[in-house]
Amino acid sequence: MPIDIPSPPSASTLSAGYAANMEGVAAVDRAMTIAQALEQARRPLTLSELSHATGLYKSTILRLLVSLERCGLVMRRADQAYTFGPFAFRLGKAYDANAPLEATLLPLMQQLVQQGMESPSFHVLRDDRTRQCLLRIDSLHSTLDRVRVGDLLPLAAGAPGKVLQRAVPEPLLADLSPLLQLSFGERDPSCAAVAGPVYGPGNFLLGALSMSGPLDRFNATSVRVLGPALLAACQRATAQLGGQWPDPQ
Template identity: 75%
Template sequence: MTALDASKKTLSAGHAANMSGVAAVERALAIAEALVNARRPLNLTELAESTDLYKSTILRLLVSLESCGLVVRRSDQRFTLGPFAIRLGKAYDACTPLEALLQPLMEQLVREGMESPSFHVPNDANTRLCLLRVDSLHSTLDRVRVGDRLPLRAGAPGKVLMGAAPDPHVRDISPLLQVSFGERDPNCAAIAGPVYGPGQVLLGALSFSGPLDRFNAASVKVMGPPLLAACRQATAQLGGQWPED
C-alpha cells in the first residue's frame, strides 16, 4: 500500500465517522421536528410513527435531547418541546427581528383591507416555512398557518424564494412580484414579493393569499403596489437595500 493509498483510507474512515455523526444529529432533529409539527405532546409510539425511527433509537437520542432541555418527558410518559426551544426562538428573534418588525406591518395591511399576509422563508430544498401569518378581515380565508411547510416549487412565495423569472401578470407593476392562481391549492391564489436583509440577502417572501375567486387581473393590480411598498419598507427596516432604488 502506497502512502497515498494509506492517506485515502484514513480520510475515508474519518469521513465515515463524520457522516455517522451527521446522521445522529439529523435523527435527533427529526424528533424535535415531529414535536413541532404535532403541536402537542407525543408518546414513544407516536414519535416512532412520525420519524420512521426505531423506538430504541429514539430513546437513546431522547437522553441527549432531554439533557440539553430541547425535549421534556412528562409524567404521563409523553414528550414535548422543552425550555431550550424557547431560548432558540428568542435568540433567533434577537438576531433577526422579523416578527417584531413584520407583524405590525402585516396587521396594518389587514386593516387596510388587504388579503391575508404571510411571511415565508426557505425550509429545505423542497419546502418553505410559513413563519408569520395574519388573517384578513374577509369572511372566507385560505388555510395557511404559522409553522406550515409548503411546496417550494408551487405558489407565489415559492417563486420569490427560488428567484423565478419575472411574472407577466405583474411585470407592469414590478418584476420583483410573483403571482400564483391555484398552483398549490386549486381553490387559492397569492401574490408575493421579496424582503431583503443586509448584503442583499433574501430573507423571505411576503405574500397576500386567499380564495381564488377574489384574485384576478384587476385585484392583483390593486394589491401589488401596497404589497411592494410593504416589502420595500420591511427591507429598509431590516437593514437591506431595495433593488429598485
C-alpha cells in the same frame, strides 16, 4: 444596486474531503427529525408516536433523547410524553433577537389588512421541497384561504415558493416589479396569491411576504392594487430588518 447572487460551486470543483464534510452527521440528522416531529405535532408525543412520525426505531430515539434532554431541547413529562424544553424557547428568542421578524412584520401585515387587502402571510424556506408559514393574519373579508402559522407547504407551488426559489417573474407583474410573483390555483385550485421578498443584512433573503385569498377575488385589476401595496410593505420590512432593497433597474 442589484443583488448579486453567487452561484454555488459545481460538483466538479469540490474536493472529495469537502464533499464528504457536506454530507453532515447522521446522528444529528436523526436527532433533528425528532425536533421536527415535535414542532409539526404542536403537542407532546409519546415514544411510539415519535417512532411513527420519524420512522426511527424506539431504541434509536431513546438514545437520541438522552442528548436532547441533556441540552434542554427536549424534556420528558410526568406522563412519559416528550415535548420541547427550555432551550427551545431560548433558541426562539435568540433567533428573534437576530432577525426580529414578528415585531417588524406583524404591524406591516396588520396595516395591509386594515387597508382591505387580502390575508398576509410570511413564509420561509424549510428545505429543498417545502416552505413554512411563520406569520399569518386573516383579512377582513368574509371568505378566506386556509393558511395557518406552522403550515408546511410545497416550495414548487404558490407565489411565496417562487419568491423563495428566485423564480423568473410573472409576465403579468413585469411592469409593476420584477420582484413580485403571482400564483393562480397552483397549491389550492380555489386560491391565488401575490408575493414579494424580504431581505436582511447582506441582502440575505429572509423570506416571502404574500397576500392570498379566494381565486375569484384575484384578477388583473385587483393584482395591480395588491402588488404595489405588498411591494411597499416588503420594502419597509427590508429597511427595518437591515437589508438593502434592490434597484429595480
